[in-house]
Amino acid sequence: MSQADRISEFRSCEVLMLKSGGAFSECMLLTKNLEVLSGYTSRIGELLESLGDGKRGRKEEKQGEEDKVLPSMSPTAKELKEGVPPPNCIEFKGVTVGAPEPSGKTRVLIRELDLRVSPGLNVLVTGPNGAGKTSIFRVLAGLWQPLAGSTSRPVDPIMWLPQDPYLVTGTLRDQVTYPMLLRNPSEEVDARVRNALLEAGLKKILDRSTVGLDQVCKEWRNELSGGERQRMAFARLFFHNPKFAVLDEATSAINAEGELSLYSKLLKTQCTIFSIAHRTALRKFHKLELEFAGDGSGGYTFYKLDANGSGVTRVKVDSSKLDMEDAE
Numbered sequence: 001m002s003q004a005d006r007i008s009e010f011r012s013c014e015v016l017m018l019k020s021g022g023a024f025s026e027c028m029l030l031t032k033n034l035e036v037l038s039g040y041t042s043r044i045g046e047l048l049e050s051l052g053d054g055k056r057g058r059k060e061e062k063q064g065e066e067d068k069v070l071p072s073m074s075p076t077a078k079e080l081k082e083g084v085p086p087p088n089c090i091e092f093k094g095v096t097v098g099a100p101e102p103s104g105k106t107r108v109l110i111r112e113l114d115l116r117v118s119p120g121l122n123v124l125v126t127g128p129n130g131a132g133k134t135s136i137f138r139v140l141a142g143l144w145q146p147l148a149g150s151t152s153r154p155v156d157p158i159m160w161l162p163q164d165p166y167l168v169t170g171t172l173r174d175q176v177t178y179p180m181l182l183r184n185p186s187e188e189v190d191a192r193v194r195n196a197l198l199e200a201g202l203k204k205i206l207d208r209s210t211v212g213l214d215q216v217c218k219e220w221r222n223e224l225s226g227g228e229r230q231r232m233a234f235a236r237l238f239f240h241n242p243k244f245a246v247l248d249e250a251t252s253a254i255n256a257e258g259e260l261s262l263y264s265k266l267l268k269t270q271c272t273i274f275s276i277a278h279r280t281a282l283r284k285f286h287k288l289e290l291e292f293a294g295d296g297s298g299g300y301t302f303y304k305l306d307a308n309g310s311g312v313t314r315v316k317v318d319s320s321k322l323d324m325e326d327a328e
C-alpha cells in the first residue's frame with residue numbers, strides 16, 4: 001500500500017471514529033429524553049387512572065352503593081351525611097406525598113401530614129425549593145395520588161393563584177371575571193370588576209384603556225408586567241370572593257409594599273388563605289406556619305403565629321396539640 005493510500009485510509013478511519021463518537025453521544029441524549037418521556041407517561045397514566053376512579057366513584061354513588069365510592073376530592077354524600085369530615089374545611093389525614101422520578105422510583109416529600117383547616121385559619125407554607133410545598137396542593141386538587149392518607153375539600157370551590165397566572169384572550173373585563181366569561185354584563189357587574197381592579201392596584205390599566213372594560217388585547221401576557229399579571233389574579237380573587245384560596249408564591253413579583261397592601265385587603269374578606277411563600281413578612285397575615293424540612297426525611301414543623309404591635313411571635317407547636325377550632 002502506497003503512502004497516499006495509507007493517508008487516505010487513516011482519514012477515513014478518523015472520520016468514522018468521529019462519527020461513531022457523535023452517534024454515541026446522541027444515544028446517551030436519547031436515553032435521557034426517553035427517561036423524561038417515561039416519567040411523563042407514568043404521570044399521565046396515573047392521572048387517567050385517577051380520573052377513571054373518580055368516574056367510577058360517581059357512577060357507584062348513583063347506583064346507591066355508597067360504601068364502594070372511592071375517595072374523591074369533594075366530600076361524598078355519605079361523608080357529608082355522617083359529618084366526617086366536617087363540611088367547609090380542608091383536611092389532610094396522614095398524607096404522604098412522593099415525587100415520581102424518571103427512574104420510576106418515588107422520592108418522599110412529606111410524610112404523614114395531618115392538618116385540618118377550618119374557616120379563618122390562614123396557613124403559611126414555607127420550606128426550601130423542591131421541598132413539596134406545591135405538591136401537597138397537587139394532591140388536594142386530585143392531580144397526584146398520595147402515597148398514603150386522604151384529603152378532603154370543602155363544598156365551596158377553592159381558588160388557586162399560581163405564581164404566573166393565566167390570562168385569557170378577550171377583554172379587560174374577561175381577565176377579572178375569568179373563568180366566568182360574560183357576554184352581556186350588567187352595570188352592577190362592571191362596577192364590581194372596576195372595584196376589583198382598583199383593589200388590586202391596577203387603576204393605571206383601567207386609565208390606559210380608551211374603551212374601559214371592553215378593551216381587547218390579542219396577547220394580554222405581553223401587555224402586562226409580571227407584577228401586574230399577579231395583581232390581575234388578585235383582582236380575580238377580589239371579584240369572585242371565594243371562601244378558600246391557595247396563593248402559590250402569588251406575590252413573588254410584586255414589590256414588598258404592594259404585597260402587604262394586597263394581603264391587608266385580603267384579610268378583610270371572608271377568604272381563608274393557604275399561602276406558599278418565602279417572604280417572612282407575610283407571617284403576620286397567617287395563624288399557622290407549616291414548614292417543610294425539604295431534607296428528604298418528609299418531616300415538617302408547625303408554628304403558631306401571633307401578630308402583635310411589635311411583630312409576630314412564632315411558637316413551635318406539636319401537631320397533635322393543634323387546636324384548629326380557635327380559628328373562627
Ligand SMILES: Nc1ncnc2c1ncn2[C@@H]1O[C@H](COP(=O)(O)OP(=O)(O)OP(=O)(O)O)[C@@H](O)[C@H]1O
Binds near residue numbers: 101
Ligand atoms: N410534574 C411533576 N412531575 C414530576 N415531578 C415533579 C413535578 N412537579 C414537581 N416535581 C418534583 O417534585 C418535587 C417537589 O416539587 P414542588 O413543586 O412541590 O416544590 P416546591 O416546594 O413547591 O418548590 P418551589 O419553592 O421551588 O416552588 C421537586 O423535586 C420536583 O422535581
Ligand SMILES: [Mg+2]
Binds near residue numbers: 134248
Ligand atoms: Mg412551588
